[in-house]
Amino acid sequence: MPRFSREHSLEYTQLKKNLRKWLRKRDYKSILKFLTKLHPADISELIDNLPEDEEKAQLFSLLDLETASDVMADLSEGSRRAILKDITHDHLTDIVKDLPSDEAADILGVLPKERVERILAAIPPQDSAEVKSLLKYHKETAGGLMQAEVWALPANMTVEDAIEQLRTLAQETEEEFHNIFVINGEKKLLGTVSINKLILSSPEKKLSELMEKPKGVIFVDEDQEEVARKFQKYNLVSAPVVDHNGVLLGRITIDDIVDVIEEETSEDFYRLAGTDVEEIVYGDNIGKIARIRLPWLLTNLFGGLLTGYLMWLFKHTITDAIALIAFIPVITGMGGNLGLQSSTISVRGLAIGKITLHNFKHHLFKEIKVALVVATVCGSTVGIIAFLWHKQPTLGLMVGLAMFCAMSMAVLMGTIMPILLRKLGVDPAVASGPFVTTANDITGILIYMTIATLLLNYLRG
Secondary structure, eight states: OOOOOGGGHHHHHHHHHHHHHHHHHTOHHHHHHHHTTSOHHHHHHHHHHOSOHHHHHHHHTTSOHHHHHHHHHHSOHHHHHHHHHHOOHHHHHHHHHHSOHHHHHHHHTTSOHHHHHHHHHHSOHHHHHHHHHHHTSOTTBHHHHOBSOOOEEETTOBHHHHHHHHHHHHTTOOOOOSEEEEEOTTOBEEEEEEHHHHHHSOTTOBHHHHOBOOSSOEETTOBHHHHHHHHHHHTOSEEEEEOTTOBEEEEEEHHHHHHHHHHHHHHHHHHHTTSOTHHHHHTTOHHHHHHHHHHHHHHHHHHHHHHHHHHHHTHHHHHHTGGGGGGHHHHHHHHHHHHHHHHHHHHHHHHHTSSOTTTHHHHHHHHHHHHHHHHHHHHHHHHHHHHHHHOOHHHHHHHHHHHHHHHHHHHHHHHHHHHHHHHTTSOGGGGSTHHHHHHHHHHHHHHHHHHHHHHHHHHHO
16 A cells, blocks of 8 residues: 655644635545555554544544554554444445454454344454453453464474465465464474475474474463563564463564553553543543542642641641741652652553562662662752751751661562562552552651651750
């Protein structure tokens, strides 16, 4: 399909601006002329950028079956839901027939059970069985990522027979394959043979003589983050998926892993901001977006109230040494910032496999050493400023010591909290953002006021 070249980028930009006008006027001739110049991925981007669900469905309805299938596979979840609300049963069935099993399962996974059963009953039995087998797996596991279509041949097959078999299999799918999976009579994975090696080998050789030990074998119930790590570690383009008996179930390809990495990274950034990646899914649904944000904001609200309550408990300390108030923002702020840095490093390290339960002690000691250096510098600086400002050495000592303790405690909390959550089976990303900042505010105030109370008698003198 022809696409706009770089020199036509201005034309493309102008046409994008005209798209909504054409949709309103139902000028489908101009729209189709525009769409024929685009790659399906560009059409998916256009649909995702349309603000109204009706416009998304209207534009999608103009696509031919092949393009519609490719576009549907690339759409964001929010756009996909908008289109699935209005698409006819027959049209959706044709699209599902045209898609690989993993992408078909992704689409059917968001539909009501009754509608899924109707579509599965209308597609070829073999395709239906493959898609149905994938729907039982959680979408964030290897089973939810894999596709059932694989080129799997017996170990005792010759190269000549294997090539002939592949010619037949290639007519049944448009998917690209880089490896053949070699199996035994029980369909257990024995090894892999690259297509290149197969073509260059002697016709009479058997696959068992050519096969290599498979790299990065993935178990069907592995989390998608672990799957992505294996792809990165072994530099994979595709990988076999097996059950715990070693039976070959399917394969995962690099394009799925790119989506996983983007999804996981986006999820961590959204958590850092105190919201959720599902905001993209719900688009302009104000009620659902508010429900996503409220738990995080309410955590902050009650954390702030608790901080205020702690200050009220120490009201006599504050009344007797009013200068203490001036340093509350800097102590809580610096503790929160340093704690957020530590938690972000820990969360990211856990996500990419750099930090594990086995090497966590080394990471913790490193963070403690960094905290001691940073807290000493910042504590000394603010202590000197407090002394020069109020001409009271004890006040300077008190503020500096509180800063040192608050920052040290913030690093401990920010570093340890993610690993504790991982052990409890909770996403460590919830330790980032507003949650850890609020916790450090409370801790900072408690430390500051406790030290102030203990040293108040000296301050009076």
